[in-house]
Amino acid sequence: EPDTDLSYPSSLPPDEKEAFIEICDQLTVELLTELKSRYELPAEASEWVKKMIEYNVKGGKLNRGLTVVSVKRTIDAAKGRVLSTREFARAAVLGWCIEWLQAFFLVADDVMDDSVTRRGQPCWFRLPQVKLIAVNDSFILESNVFQILKRHFGHEPFYVTLFDLFREVTLQTELGQLLDLTSQPMDGQIDLQRFTPQRYQLIVKYKTAFYTFYLPIACGLILSGMGHPAALTTARRVCVLMGEYFQVQDDYLDCYGDPKLIGKVGTDIQDNKCSWLVVQALAKATPAQRTVLEAHYGKHEDSSVAAVKTLYREMGLEVLFKQYEEQSYTAIQKELDALPADIPRPVFELLLKKIYRRSK
Amino acid sequence: EPDTDLSYPSSLPPDEKEAFIEICDQLTVELLTELKSRYELPAEASEWVKKMIEYNVKGGKLNRGLTVVSVKRTIDAAKGRVLSTREFARAAVLGWCIEWLQAFFLVADDVMDDSVTRRGQPCWFRLPQVKLIAVNDSFILESNVFQILKRHFGHEPFYVTLFDLFREVTLQTELGQLLDLTSQPMDGQIDLQRFTPQRYQLIVKYKTAFYTFYLPIACGLILSGMGHPAALTTARRVCVLMGEYFQVQDDYLDCYGDPKLIGKVGTDIQDNKCSWLVVQALAKATPAQRTVLEAHYGKHEDSSVAAVKTLYREMGLEVLFKQYEEQSYTAIQKELDALPADIPRPVFELLLKKIYRRSK
Numbered sequence: 158e159p160d161t162d163l164s165y166p167s168s169l170p171p172d173e174k175e176a177f178i179e180i181c182d183q184l185t186v187e188l189l190t191e192l193k194s195r196y197e198l199p200a201e202a203s204e205w206v207k208k209m210i211e212y213n214v215k216g217g218k219l220n221r222g223l224t225v226v227s228v229k230r231t232i233d234a235a236k237g238r239v240l241s242t243r244e245f246a247r248a249a250v251l252g253w254c255i256e257w258l259q260a261f262f263l264v265a266d267d268v269m270d271d272s273v274t275r276r277g278q279p280c281w282f283r284l285p286q287v288k289l290i291a292v293n294d295s296f297i298l299e300s301n302v303f304q305i306l307k308r309h310f311g312h313e314p315f316y317v318t319l320f321d322l323f324r325e326v327t328l329q330t331e332l333g334q335l336l337d338l339t340s341q342p343m344d345g346q347i348d349l350q351r352f353t354p355q356r357y358q359l360i361v362k363y364k365t366a367f368y369t370f371y372l373p374i375a376c377g378l379i380l381s382g383m384g385h386p387a388a389l390t391t392a393r394r395v396c397v398l399m400g401e402y403f404q405v406q407d408d409y410l411d412c413y414g415d416p417k418l419i420g421k422v423g424t425d426i427q428d429n430k431c432s433w434l435v436v437q438a439l440a441k442a443t444p445a446q447r448t449v450l451e452a453h454y455g456k457h458e459d460s461s462v463a464a465v466k467t468l469y470r471e472m473g474l475e476v477l478f479k480q481y482e483e484q485s486y487t488a489i490q491k492e493l494d495a496l497p498a499d500i501p502r503p504v505f506e507l508l509l510k511k512i513y514r515r516s517k
Numbered sequence: 518e519p520d521t522d523l524s525y526p527s528s529l530p531p532d533e534k535e536a537f538i539e540i541c542d543q544l545t546v547e548l549l550t551e552l553k554s555r556y557e558l559p560a561e562a563s564e565w566v567k568k569m570i571e572y573n574v575k576g577g578k579l580n581r582g583l584t585v586v587s588v589k590r591t592i593d594a595a596k597g598r599v600l601s602t603r604e605f606a607r608a609a610v611l612g613w614c615i616e617w618l619q620a621f622f623l624v625a626d627d628v629m630d631d632s633v634t635r636r637g638q639p640c641w642f643r644l645p646q647v648k649l650i651a652v653n654d655s656f657i658l659e660s661n662v663f664q665i666l667k668r669h670f671g672h673e674p675f676y677v678t679l680f681d682l683f684r685e686v687t688l689q690t691e692l693g694q695l696l697d698l699t700s701q702p703m704d705g706q707i708d709l710q711r712f713t714p715q716r717y718q719l720i721v722k723y724k725t726a727f728y729t730f731y732l733p734i735a736c737g738l739i740l741s742g743m744g745h746p747a748a749l750t751t752a753r754r755v756c757v758l759m760g761e762y763f764q765v766q767d768d769y770l771d772c773y774g775d776p777k778l779i780g781k782v783g784t785d786i787q788d789n790k791c792s793w794l795v796v797q798a799l800a801k802a803t804p805a806q807r808t809v810l811e812a813h814y815g816k817h818e819d820s821s822v823a824a825v826k827t828l829y830r831e832m833g834l835e836v837l838f839k840q841y842e843e844q845s846y847t848a849i850q851k852e853l854d855a856l857p858a859d860i861p862r863p864v865f866e867l868l869l870k871k872i873y874r875r876s877k
C-alpha cells in the first residue's frame with residue numbers, strides 16, 4: 158500500500174531551478190527505494206534504472222516542469238499568498254511528472270526516428286549495452302509518472318483528475334506521433350500532398366501543444382484546487398493556440414534563426430519535415446513553384462536546400478510569418494481578455510512572454 | 518467528458534467464447550468513434566489504428582480475458598446468482614482490457630526480441646509499412662486499456678482500484694522484462710552464472726505471473742465488489758504460486774513436450790533461455806557437468822542441443838520436475854484450504870484444473 162507519510166525538504170536553495178532539481182533527486186531515491194522494497198528489484202537492475210533515469214530525465218530545459226510551479230505561485234499570489242517550501246516541493250513533484258513523461262516520449266521517439274544525439278549526448282538506445290532495451294526503459298519511465306502521482310497525490314480528492322489528465326495527454330501525444338510518423342509513406346517516396354495546413358495543425362496540436370503547454374498549466378490549476386472542467390476547457394483552448402504559435406516559430410527559426418542562438422543548424426528542408434514553411438509554400442505555390450518543391454524538398458544536396466530557400470524568399474514567407482505571428486498574438490490576447498475571473502491572466506502571460514518574438 | 522450512457526448487447530451468442538469476441542468488436546468501434554470525435558483523428562489514421570488493433574489484439578487464446586468472466590460467474594454462483602447478459606458483457610469488457618494490455622506487451626516484446634512470427638503471422642513490426650512505428654502503436658494499445666476503463670468503469674466506486682491495479686501490474690511486467698532483458702550481457706557472451714534459482718523465480722513472477730494469473734483474478738474480484746486489500750493480497754499469493762508452476766511447466770514442455778501437442782518445436786536450449794531446466798541443472802551440476810553446459814548451452818548446432826539433453830537425462834531433471842510439480846500442487850492446495858470464507862475456492866480451482874499436469 159502507498160506510503161502516506163510524505164516528507165519534503167524543510168529548506169531548499171533560493172535559486173528556483175536549483176530547488177526544483179533537488180526535488181528530482183528526492184523522487185529518484187523514492188522510486189528506487191520502492192522498486193527495491195515493494196517490487197523486489199535486485200541491486201543490479203536498480204542500478205540500471207538509476208542510470209537510465211539520470212541519463213534521460215535530467216538535462217532538459219525544464220520549462221514544462223517549472224511552469225507548474227509558476228502557475229501555482231501565480232494563483233496563490235492572486236489570493237495574496239506566498240508558496241511555502243512544502244507547497245513549492247509538491248508543485249515541483251508534479252512538474253517532474255511532466256519531465257518524466259517527456260523522457261518517456263523522447264527515449265522512444267529517438268528509437269523510432271533512429272536519431273543520433275539528444276541534449277548533447279548520444280541517444281540512450283545508442284549505448285551499446287542498451288539498444289532496444291530502451292523501448293522497455295521508456296515504458297518504465299511512463300510507469301514512474303504514475304508511481305509518483307500515486308505516492309504524492311494518491312490521497313488527494315483530485316487524484317483521479319490528475320491521473321485521467323496524464324492518461325489523456327499521453328494518448329493525445331501518441332496520436333500526434335502517429336500522425337507525424339504516417340505523414341510520409343514508409344517506402345521513402347516523398348509525397349508533398351500530405352503536407353496540408355489541416356494536417357500540420359493537427360500534428361502540432363497533438364504531438365506538442367497538449368503535453369508542452371496544456372499539461373503544465375492544467376497541473377498548476379488542479380494543484381490549486383481549480384481543476385474544474387470549465388477552467389480546464391478554457392486553459393486547453395488558450396494552450397492549443399500558444400502551442401501552435403510556438404511550433405510555427407520553431408519551424409521558422411529552423412530556417413531563418415541564428416544557429417549560434419538556437420544552438421543548431423536547421424535541417425528541416427533536408428529531412429523532409431512537415432514544417433510550417435513548406436506547408437505555406439505548398440498552399441500558395443503556382444504549378445511552377447510546386448515543381449521546384451517537388452524536385453528539391455527532402456534532398457540533402459546543398460543546391461537543393463538553396464533552391465528551396467530561394468523559393469521561400471520569392472514567395473515572401475518571412476513576411477507571411479510576421480503576419481501569422483501578429484494574428485496569433487492577437488488571437489491569444491483576445492482569449493486572455495475573456496478569461497473567467499478565477500484564472501489570473503499571468504498564468505498564461507508568463508509563458509507567452511517567454512515565447513513571443515523569441516529568437517532562440 | 519466520458520460518455521456515460523453505456524450500452525451493451527441485449528443478447529449474445531450462447532457460446533461463451535463467441536459472446537466474448539463480440540464484445541471486442543463493440544470496444545473497437547467505441548475506441549475508433551472516440552478517436553474520431555474526441556481526438557479529431559482523420560480517417561487515414563483511424564484506419565491504421567483499426568488494422569493495428571485487429572492484427573494484434575485478436576487471435577490469442579483469450580485465457581486471461583475469459584478468466585475475468587469465469588471468476589465473476591463463480592462468485593455470483595456462490596451467492597446463488599446467475600450472470601445477466603449485461604453483467605457478462607461488463608466482465609468481458611474488463612477481460613478485454615487484459616487482452617489489450619497483453620497486445621501492448623507482445624507488440625513491444627517482439628520488437629525487442631527481434632522476433633519473426635507471433636500467433637501464426639508475421640510480427641506487427643515486420644510489416645514493411647510498420648517497422649518501428651510499432652513502438653508507438655504499442656503505446657496506443659496501452660492507452661486504449663485506460664480509455665476502456667474510463668468509459669466503462671469511470672463512474673464506479675472501484676474505478677481508482679482498477680486503475681491502480683492495471684498501472685501496478687503494468688509496472689511489474691515491465692520490471693520482469695527488464696530482469697529478462699538484462700539476464701545476459703548484450704555483447705553476446707553467454708554468462709550462465711546469472712541463471713540462479715532466485716533470478717529465475719523473480720523473472721517468472723514479474724514477467725508472467727502478475728499479468729497472466731493475478732490480474733484476471735483481481736479484476737474478477739474487484740468487479741464482484743470484493744476488491745478489498747485482504748482479498749487481493751491473498752489472491753496475489755496464490756496467483757504467484759500458480760504462475761511459477763505454469764512457467765516451469767512451459768519450460769519443461771519446451772524440452773520434453775510433444776511438438777504436435779504444444780504446436781511448436783522448443784528452442785530454449787539453442788536460444789540461451791533462462792529456463793527452469795538449465796537453472797536446476799546449474800544448481801546441482803558437478804564441475805564436469807557445468808563444463809558441458811558452458812560448452813553447449815545457447816549453441817545452435819544439433820550436436821550441442823543433444824549434448825545438453827543427454828546431460829539433463831543424466832541429471833534426472835524429468836524426475837525433478839515431477840517432484841516439483843507435486844510439491845507445487847500441494848503448496849497451492851494448502852493456500853486454497855486457508856482461503857477466507859468470502860473467496861470461493863473454485864475461483865482458483867478452475868484455473869488450476871486448466872494447467873495442472875497439462876501436456877500442451
Ligand SMILES: [Mg+2]
Binds near residue numbers: 266267270272
Ligand atoms: Mg525525433
Ligand SMILES: [Mg+2]
Binds near residue numbers: 266269270337
Ligand atoms: Mg519523431
Ligand SMILES: [Mg+2]
Binds near residue numbers: 407408411
Ligand atoms: Mg524544429
Ligand SMILES: [Mg+2]
Binds near residue numbers: 626627630632
Ligand atoms: Mg519475446
Ligand SMILES: [Mg+2]
Binds near residue numbers: 629
Ligand atoms: Mg522478450
Ligand SMILES: [Mg+2]
Binds near residue numbers: 767768771
Ligand atoms: Mg517457453
